[in-house]
Amino acid sequence: MTPTLMQIDKVPVAEVIVRDRLRPVSEAGVESLIASITEIGVMKDAIHVRKKKDGQLYLMAGGHRLEAARRLNWVHVPAKVWTDVTDDWARMVEIDDNLAGAEMNALDSAVFLATRKAVYERLHPETKRGVAGAVARWDATEPSAVAFVKATAEKFGLKERQVYKIVAAGTALSPRDVAHLRQAPRPVSLKDLTEIAKIGDPVERGDVVLRLSVGNAKSAADARRSLRVEGGLQTPVKSPEDQALLALISAWARAGKAVRRRFIDQEFGEVAPLVADEADARDPALATAIRRGMAAK
Structure with missing residues (x-):
């Protein structure tokens, strides 16, 4: 027909x-x-x-x-x-009209391109590897993927790598996931969708999507981290100040005595007042000695 x-x-x-x-x-x-x-x-x-x-x-x-x-x-x-x-032809008209002319956010692009891939394979069965009762694998070696990506990239002026990422993200989302993500106060990014696509456990994926949809996480990566922390699988992420302190302690521990002396000599004006303030609370006599050394410098 x-x-x-x-x-x-x-x-x-x-x-x-x-x-x-x-x-x-x-x-x-x-x-x-x-x-x-x-x-x-x-x-x-x-x-x-x-x-x-x-x-x-x-x-x-x-x-x-x-x-x-x-x-x-x-x-x-x-x-x-x-x-x-046909239903497939009608769907392709909808998809291509939107991809070609509409303002599309990352979520819409993923949904439309993932759907376009499925429709494309039904309209062009010769491009798909014969796999009885199974869905063909979506990767760069699958004939249907190669044919679709090339055609789509040329049609819409995208890089083939972009098409692979967007479709992989869209394919991982269920209609329920999409409905929840549309409600998110912060528009989800392609990076968020790519992170979601990596999640094999449907329960975890649903929890991440839900957290994004209600604004309880800034990104999919943040949502995954918070879930691991709550589950006892990861220690809490430290503040930037804590992370900087750990980095400084680690660098000091790795440095030899000669390097430490050079550091103190070079940064004495910055370090000495801080040490003196701390010494006031611990040992006033030590604080006085330090300040004499500052004056001598």
Whole structure:
């Protein structure tokens, strides 16, 4: 079955059905479109809809455009109407429309590219290694991965290495994970998603996602560390001051006596007042001697 462009005209806004989208429309995106339409007087790009055999119209691409038309109280919206469309083809239209033209954050990019890989393999079965009852391994040696990454990198102007990382991150996320991460007060980064993708234990992955979603961790790495500390698998992370002290003590211990003398001689003006202040609390006579030495210097 080959998709057919039935008409390029307009369709009633109220008749377009929106269902099972990969991401919700963003308020900022809709407001930006409304401002553009108000300024130039037209909607620059038509939406794409799928007309099924029962005559109903389903949105394939243009969620923000359709929502803008609704808020502007348009009766009709410019549209390209397609027939003889498969579910996979419709999903690919949605994905490519967003990847090519929408403002995408790291989470959206991961979800869309991971989905695109799955759809690509179904549309191009010749690119996938035959594995009875199993999912092909996602790495640089898998034929389907190589074919998809090359095609995707060329289509969207990405480096192949970027595509591998983004897809690996998106593939590791369940729909529930994605829903939680969309609620995170701090937008998750590709680094966060890559860290999540490394987690093999689904319970740990869910805990990390939950902590990010409610703002209890600054990053996925921080969330993993806090979980290990709470589980007694890792000692608490020390403050920057504690870490600096440990580094200084370690360096002093490694230095020989001659190096220590050179250090004291070079940094005497900095070190002596600190030592004298401490000596006041321990031995006033020692403090007096130190201050005499400071005066002599």
